[in-house]
Amino acid sequence: MPIPLLVGSVEQGLIYAVMALGVFLSFRTLNTPDLTVDGSFVLGAAFSAVICSGGGNPFFAVVVAFVAGCLAGSVTALLNTKLQIQPLLAGILVMLGLYSVNLRVLGGKANIPLMNIKTIYNSFDGTALEAYGEILVIFLVISFVLLLLYLFLQTKLGFALRATGDNEYMVRASGINTNRMKLIGMALANGLVATSGAMIAQYQSYADVGMGLGMVVIGLASVIIGEVIFGTKTLRRRLIAVVLGAVIYRVVIAYSMSRGLPAVDLKLISAIIVTIALSIGVISKYLLKYYKRFAMTTLGKKLIPSPRAKATPEGGDQK
């Protein structure tokens, strides 16, 4: 894999990690798969592109994107808590609605190019660090987000939020309004997703109304890859795992494409990766069962049966 490609995909991975942290917040912390993500990612990108192309401050654009994402997430949470629409459906409805909203924000156009426009990645231009401007900005932003999120989840409010995903009964019995927690959690989650969208738009120099398709799946893939490889023991480890998961996902995809994976198949591959990752527990259970049966029937005859093997009640070779 050529070095520039590797660097590029690590950079992208770190930007997508902000989105993955949002997905972590809804999917793991609140225990709700939130499909708003596909729409709120584009919402962030759209605001970012419009503000930047209008000559606005690119950092301001990211902040606006965050706020817009929070609003989108709040709508999903309110549909769920106040109108009692199932969380999945609430997310789908908001995602669909956002498609129109995003087109409106983009001024009725399907995409906005950002050629020769100052972005957050130009922050170090004219300094000695200009050559590393992109990775530096990205690194600073992801560190900032990671630190804030970590600190937030350690506060009293953060505790209440985490417990809401764990056990709503206990949370209500502790005097906490679970509906409010879902509102705060969904808002923050989509705020992060939109922030990521805003950064991607500036990074790749365009915003496109279709760029959010399958974003939630990429987020889930990042979360799960991180968990599988780096574990879930402490909160700090979990959060860092999500970030690294997002980077690994990006690098693997970039590598596969450089080895000839057609871009057309990308979404299918993502869906398959997440399917496998989600079902890894079940699959390993099946495999273990078949291995056991195989070991008992085929191998068992060749080996001298030990007294312990005979005593096992589920021995398949006893008939």
Next chain:
Amino acid sequence: MMEITGLRKIFGKGTINEKVALANFSMTVGDGEFVTVIGGNGAGKSTLMNCIAGVYETEEGKIVLDGKDMTTMPEHLRSQWIGRVFQDPSKGTAFDMTIEQNLAIAYGKGKLRGLTPGIKKSEVDFFREQLVLLGLGLEDRMKHKVGLLSGGQRQALTLLMATIVKPKLLLLDEHTAALDPPTAKTVLALTDRFVSEHGLSTFMITHNMKAALSHGTRTIMMHEGRIILDVSGKERETMTVEDLIEQFEKKAGQELDNDRMLLG
């Protein structure tokens, strides 16, 4: 003091499965009174608890706790004054969080939950002291996730969480039913201690007839959403499980039917 007047709760109203779970239920529970509640399947015991806690809305009637009308108050607001332990040990705690984090959440009852640290240093010491009182060695495992605890340990922890901010009312919904007999005994002993130490007004649903008489200060028996027997004081002290069953059959006009009921 809690006053319940004319409480009515109907499930599936207007359908063929309509069931009156609470029929004009009224009672007054004095300060520090420990009421044990027994009754057959579908007598309305759990419904009563859930109506008091605010899980269910009621059709009619009033629930007043220390002069405050709670009838239409949402569950999480009532929880400021009500401590609860559920039958299912997994319901009372957040399994993916540590023991001290769970305690911190419970300790935050009625206080603003803002962006201050979730657990303060001083609180850790306080939690440790409280855990020592449980006598289960949990004080050495404060950073362990609750998911690793046994059912009995969880119920003991939930009991501590329910009382760590002194509630005006403690609701125990068959909180020992899922435990093995020795563990159930330990948790019941802890219950007695917490209730008497804090002088808590308590409702305890139990499937154990003997425990219903040997714990608490008053026993009520429910049938079809009403109280059919209410004993306390001298009368209760001399009562046996046999008396209780006999009384039930006389008042309800049928045999006591509860698949979980333990007589001994």
